[in-house]
Amino acid sequence: MHIYKSWFWPGLITVALLTVLTGWFLTDPIDQQLTEAANAALEPANSWASAEIDGRDLTLKGVAPSEEALAAALKIAADTRGVRAVDDQTTLLPLADPFSFAITKSDDGILLSGNVPYGDSRARILAAAENAMPGIEILDEMAVARGAPQGFFDLVGFALRQAAQLTNGEVEISGETYNISGTAANSADYDALGAALRMPIPGNGKAGEIKLAVPVNTSGG
Template sequence: MHTIKSWFWPGVITIALLTALAVWFLTDPIDRELTASVNDGLALQNDWASAEIDGRDLVLKGIAPSEEALAAALKIAGETEGVRIVDNQTTLLPLADPFSFVVTKSDEGILLSGNVPYGDARAKILAAAENAMPGIEILDEMAVARGAPQGFFNLVDFALAQAAQLTNGEVEISGTTYNIRGTAANLNDYDRLNAAFHTALPGNAEAGEIKLEAPARASSN
């Protein structure tokens, strides 16, 4: 028995180590290949999702901008050859209902707040704000969310154009309703602002609260 023990256990340990090493060197490249394959597929349609592989089990991570985007990512992951199980650890962006956007103009500059869709929407809105009100400092406090109404960028462009005619105040989009409060820069802007909110608004939007004041100098005449 002593003789058997002297060679048996070292032999078992050696075999176990060799097996572990073989599994390590054989499966790790497979993991890397599967991970690269899935992530390449995801990158074609999604820039929010990422995948990790453990054996042949896939973990999908990220914050999905929409339910449709999540379904597409799950389809890509599930249809990748070699993947056995997809563990969905993604989350959805919060849904804003109503989806809001606010332009606040003051002596300090322009504050953009409320909600902004996922993607390049933030950059587009900031560029539009700079174009509408050049030379004014812009502070960005927009939060990414789901639920933007159809034609959202047209709504935003209109809001920025009206805010440009205020000395101070705010233009708010709540769903597809415009609210405006503040003081017009001059009498012509006061007339234009009132006219703009009493005509057809972009995206079938409607006017809500309209509280406009004429500039102090004009109102005192």
């Protein structure tokens, strides 16, 4: 019996230590594999989201562009094979109500401010602004938000084209309401601005406050 005790307890301790160490060394590779699998499943449709896994428990982080996108990402996370539970630590983009956008034109250039949808919206609007008013300095103060109305980009494109015909002024979109004020570059532009506003405004736009002036030193027209 004495000999049995002499090797039994040290052996049991050794086995226990090896079990703990084996679990320790195997946990990180397994977590890493699950993390990579979850993130691969999220790409590219849900690139805003990132997954981290610890002990088969997944933590989802990121700023979701919409409630639908958040629900889709949570489902992907929960359906990832090997994941035991999902901890949702995501947030939603702020909701802008009304969703507003403004173009302010002055001698210093143009200022783009207000709200833009998630994704490539900012790049699209900046490219459209450069195309409508080439060579003019553009200051970007746009903020990403939810709540853009249908036809938003069509309405913004129309606003940029009209802003190009002003020497100074502001074009504002608030929801679907279209407001414009400022001084036209010349009589021809003044007439063109007024004619465009008498037609249906793109993007389901509805005319709001219209205050246009023509330069007093303009000749002809």
